[in-house]
Each structure stands twice: as C-alpha cells, then as structure tokens.
Amino acid sequence: MGNIFGKEKPLKEVLRENKRMINKAVRELDRERANLEKEEKKLIADIKKFAKEGQMGSVKIMAKDLVRTRTYITKFIEMRSHLNGAALKLQTVKSHQALAESMSSVAKAMVKVNKAVNVPAINKMMQDFARENEKSELMQEMMGDAMDDVMEGNEEEEEQ
CATH class of the missing domain: 1.20.58 (Methane Monooxygenase Hydroxylase; Chain G, domain 1)
Structure with a gap:
C-alpha cells in the first residue's frame, strides 16, 4: 500500500x-x-x-x-x-x-x-588435532615415567 x-x-x-x-x-x-x-x-x-x-x-x-x-x-x-x-x-x-x-x-x-x-576440512583438522594431542599426552606420560624411574633410582642409591 x-x-x-x-x-x-x-x-x-x-x-x-x-x-x-x-x-x-x-x-x-x-x-x-x-x-x-x-x-x-x-x-x-x-x-x-x-x-x-x-x-x-x-x-x-x-x-x-x-x-x-x-x-x-x-x-x-x-x-x-x-x-x-x-x-x-x-x-x-x-x-x-x-x-x-x-x-x-x-x-x-x-x-x-x-x-x-568447510565442514570436511574442519573435520580433518579436528582429527589431526586429536591424533597429535594423543601423541603429546603419550610423550608426556613416557617422560613422567622416565623421570619417576630416575628419581627412584637416585633414592635407592642414596639409601645405600
């Protein structure tokens, strides 16, 4: 109107x-x-x-x-x-x-x-991130275990 x-x-x-x-x-x-x-x-x-x-x-x-x-x-x-x-x-x-x-x-x-x-690109990016994050966590865990082993070894030597 x-x-x-x-x-x-x-x-x-x-x-x-x-x-x-x-x-x-x-x-x-x-x-x-x-x-x-x-x-x-x-x-x-x-x-x-x-x-x-x-x-x-x-x-x-x-x-x-x-x-x-x-x-x-x-x-x-x-x-x-x-x-x-x-x-x-x-x-x-x-x-x-x-x-x-x-x-x-x-x-x-x-x-x-x-x-x-771009949904497929974001999906691939998220998968890559998850994979790399998992690798990083695994490496941190291995480093932590190695440090614990070293520290335990030092403590045993000090006790003797």
Whole structure:
C-alpha cells in the first residue's frame, strides 16, 4: 500500500512522528489541567468570599462550577495516563522492530559464516588435532615415567 505522494514512510519514522504527537498532546493536557487548577483555586477563593457576604445563591452556582472543574481535572489526568500508555506501546513496538532487525542481520551473518565454513576440512583438522594431542599426552606420560624411574633410582642409591 503506497503513499499517494511517493514512498511509504519507514516504520521508524512513523513511530517517531506518533511519539511526537503524543508528547505534544500530553503537554497540551498538562497546560489545560494547570489552567483548570488555577480556576479551581480562584473558585474556592470566590466561594469563601461570597459565603462570608452571605450570597448563598452565588455560592451554590460556584460550587457546581467547582465540582465540574474538578471532574474535568480528573478527566485530563485520565487522558494523560491513556496517552502515556499509548506512548509506552509505541516504545514497545519500536523495541520489537529493533529486535527483529537485529535478528535479521544476525541470521544473514550466520548464513555467510555457514557458507564460508568447510565442514570436511574442519573435520580433518579436528582429527589431526586429536591424533597429535594423543601423541603429546603419550610423550608426556613416557617422560613422567622416565623421570619417576630416575628419581627412584637416585633414592635407592642414596639409601645405600
């Protein structure tokens, strides 16, 4: 599915743009919430002022506004939380994409290595190594036995 204006954007670019949009929306929500909190403080001060003056009709109307303002503040907090959840999901998608790309490159490297490896040559090399290693161990054992015999001979001469 191509884009009308040219190539389709890569997943990395789409994820980056969406993350920017979410961050922008979170900032806007935070600004609105801050404005509502200022309005809430102003309403509380006005309610106290009108209550002292005995204007209960105005107090009742402002109290309803205060409840409505607090409800909106709560809704903005919920929306911010949902946006942060969406941002986290985008980050997870981005991580999975990076993992998939890494696995793909590792698989390609393994294919190249497997093509470059000459199994019969390695098998022969391992057999040669095993044979030479066995010879070396045998020579070490013979040298050790010879040294033990020499040492035993020296000990017997010293005892006499």
